Amino acid sequence: MAIFTGGKSTAINSPRHLTLRHARRVIGLKKQSLGLLGPDEEVTEPTLAPGEEKVDSYWAPGLEAGPSYSINVTQTIKTPNQDESLVLQGQQDFTVDAPQFTLPEGSIHSVYPPSGYSEDHRILPHVVLTDPHLPWERRGSPKTPEHLGDRNRVPWLAVFSFTQDELKLSAEALASMFQKTSDQLQKPVKQSSTLAINMTVADLCATTDMVTPVSNLQPSTIQDARGDFIFVPAELFTSLFSTFDQSSQRQVPASPDTMPYQFLSHVRNINTTGMAVSGVEDVGIFSVVLGNRAGPLDNLAPATVSVHLVSIEGVEAMQFPISQPYVALCSLHSWTYTVLPPRMLNVPDAMEALGRTLGVLRPPESVIAALKARNDRVSDRIACRLDDGYSLVTYRTQTGERSVALYRGPLTPTVVPPLTMNHCSNSGIDLQILDKEVGIMDVSYSSAWQLGRTLALGDEAFTAALMRLRRAIHTGAMKASKIRVVQQESADALRTRTDLLKDLPTMVTHLHQIPGLGFQSPQIGKIYLEEAIKLARHLAQSPDGSMYDEHNAPNSNDWMVVLKWLMDRMFLDGVPAHYLISDPFHLEPESLRFFSIDQNWVDALIDGALSLGNHQGDDPDRAAIKAALNDYIQQGPQLLDQETQVPSYGFFLRSDLVTMFPDLRVKTLPQQSNPPKRAPLLRHEIITDGVMLCLLDRTPGSEDFTGLTFTQPPHQQRFAVARGLDVTAVKVDIRRQYTVDESIRDKDVNQHDPLTPEIKYQPDTADNLFIWGSQPGTADLRILRLPRFADVQLQYLQEKMGTYDAGSTPTKYFDDDTATSALFALQMNDPIYYLEIGLQGNPALQSLAAPPRPRTLRFLEPARVAPLLPTGTSSSSSSSPQPPDEPPAKDDDRGPVTTLFSRPAGYHPGPHILASLGPHVRAIRTRNLPSPQVTGDDTPAQFPKYTCSVVTSGLSYVQVGDNLPQDLIFAIGVSENDTSTYQLTEFDVRIRLGPVNPTIHTLMQDYDGPGPRMLDNLRFNVLPQFDHQGGDVYLLLRLLPRSATGRIEIRKVREMGFLLSLATVNLFPDHQTLVRLDTMAYYTDPSHPTQETNFDANIINSKA
Structure with missing residues (x-):
């Protein structure tokens, strides 16, 4: 989904976009202060601070779609030799293309209430659009008064909500209305879940018993256009586009009136800091279209409501009264939600309940307590394991038996200490840990290793880059190691070709003195890792000799690909959800769960990914790549003066609030400087419907992370008719608005209080601002009376906002003479709720308290594989055996390594094996294929x-x-x-x-x-x-x-x-x-x- 920014995009296509964008901004500001910015570099900061927004009445394009335009060009040509001039004229007719019957993909940013969810009857549904120009790209009304043209404009989009009985067509109506349509419309005709029918404009024009504004839009050129159409009862359509007098009686004009809808669309420019969806950009500009109908007021049970974003283009060209029973309107987007009866759960109640669910990511306490109550050793041990975040999973051994195992993902309820082992693994089996008390295998790290290998195999670009990088490291390291080994034998052992040719007669007798230069040679083995690390660090640099930090040019494009992939995995990107949360009971509905990230699990994941391409058994090339990655983490980008940020903690938020407000703003406390030294949130995503994931690099409850604040986003707030609404009255609180500077506004001690007295209207009150029904005593319309509502708001602000002393002259806090859609939108906003959670001293988070540790990789020792031949021997016998240069190396502190090809002394082959060795069994002829050899000194990328x-x-x-x-x-x-x-x-x-x-x-x-x-x-x-x-x-x-x-x-x-x-x-x-x-x-x-x-x-x- 593209976010309109009004300028240059700052989006970075990476799961680490928050940290990368923050580092880029800090580096740019430091370069700017030092005068080091290049001619093509610029540093742009959002004009709005985090949490601020700017509201505009409309953003109109330069030319509207619909009318025909022409360009006339006149060119006069004069020559020095002639008195007469040549006048050339040209004309080009054109039209502006814009969406009309369908919206482009990604146009809808969000809707409220969300589809399938429930909300209070006071709430007005609305749509947030990613294009701020879209509601005004077509002409909603050709008769906008000139004195309002620069403050308001009628859009061509409107949001209407309908109950099921208002749009549901009977079977008889469906059969009769579409008899003359073409075969493109499938018969029998059925309405969708939102009660719309998809058809072409040609079929729409052939439909009977209805009229449509589409017939006024040159239908000859749009016959093949397809869209969703709803059929609104003519009586309801008339009420939606008529005016109402002071006694709330409908006054039907000669043609539909679209002027009230100029107050129901506006534009919001926001700072997107702390938002999961829109946070991919620093700034987001959205258009918002509000509905004008409240939900049913007298329902005793939840009622389903269909909401449609419809086109009102051409409506004013229709004539009243409507002669047909239905009016067909084009629906560009639709969804359904449920209107709750009065006094049911709402947003503030949900936030308050959520704050009481704070805990860590583990099974419910009731499950653990039930195990502890058994008072036996095995149950106590399993309870302890569950308390540490483990789950019991089905496990199949290598021999095929089904068993049970313990598994815990990277997200743990306690801080996990580092493992004692530090060597790489070639299979992941050696990462399994046996719980000796219960005899169950812990497969957490083994599963992580296998997952890393699987993820790497599934990424073709990463696998290819890793292979080329390994080849470059191995080729260069072997060359440097061979030179060092030869030079260690003798200072003049490295000879020129001429010297070599001169000594050919005597060379044969000294061949035994040549040291072993193969990869398995002890001499090479001692120094190969050192040379491999040197070469890996060289490849991990930029051309100027500094370290490549993702903000400069790389020496090796393959290292750039590998580094990005590995860092993304350290941010847990691409890790399947069932690896992150091993049991759904760990994250119950309407809960907030914190966790620590197990660095051992991440190490195993990275080790498995880097194990691809290991053909030698011992794998120092993998250790060299990890050393270069650790350098990047420890040093961090230039000019940033800090290590690379790697997540160590985080939290899940599972709640309907995440679905209602996908851009629910998250802010860490205490508030830091702007921009902060470190990015507050390292990863912030909606990983599935209703579940938010946030990763951080600071300990919950520490001095730099004392609390969390969840706030409704500026562009996804709720809009409500009034503070109170029922069948008997509407109660409106007019909110204070200011046209003065923020510093002056803060001096008003009453700025957060509504104006007094409140406005209360009953259905029979004269000059009402809300229309309950088409007849007295009914509530079938439930629409805002506009522009009356906007005028009352403006009048109240003009009369009751008061003044302040600007020197010796009283000056108004609010000074404006026009009611606009921006001003009206601020009035219709429901109160903005936020949830602040204190983390210091919280007993639920005590298990996460631990001193900070570096997030570098720890599996740095190469994997060990026993050689097939003893050290210092050859695969073929020699007529003159020479003693080895040095005694075989002793086993290290990990203990002796046994060959994988030996069998126990009491082994006897079974009959199924001996059967293949009988004299009557013909041997299968096989051809020995030469092993591919690494030759040349090619770079990771070949010349074109x-x-x-x-x-x-x-x-x-x-x-x-x-x-x-x-x-x-x-x-x-x-x-x-x-x-x-x-x-x-x-x-x-x-x-x-x-x-x-x-x-x-x-x-x-x-x-x-x-x-x-x-x-x-x-x-x-x-x-x-x-x-x-x-x-x-x-x-x-x-x-x-x-x-x-x-x-x-x-x-x-x-x-x-x-x-x-x-x-x-x-x-x-x-x-x-x-x-x-x-x-x-x-x-x-x-x-x-x-x-x-x-x-x-x-x-x-x-x-x-």
């Missing part, structure tokens, strides 16, 4: 391939004969670059200049034409330049990317053809001559900055 040629237009060669200047086409194609990660900064074509020479062929003697120009690929500029080298002159044609950064990803380039205008090609005497031209590509990769190639230009002399 360039194909170049020079031709005359329409030919496949350069044709000469008359030796006249001609246009030369340089065709340059790029291939084998789909997966290349190089970034091209320049591509040069080098042409040697000179006269015709039988030995040195040159394309041209000189060039003085108008220059080159690009053909199709306008991503480049081509610039000519003369170059002098060694007495020769060259024409250098430089292709430069048209980019602010000066570079372009080569995988985005397919061709770079250009034309060299009016070039005089040398006329060679032979019929065919080949001229060699050189090319040079320049890249940002410091290890491989250039790529040089050449090609031949085929010159054909047509006269020879």
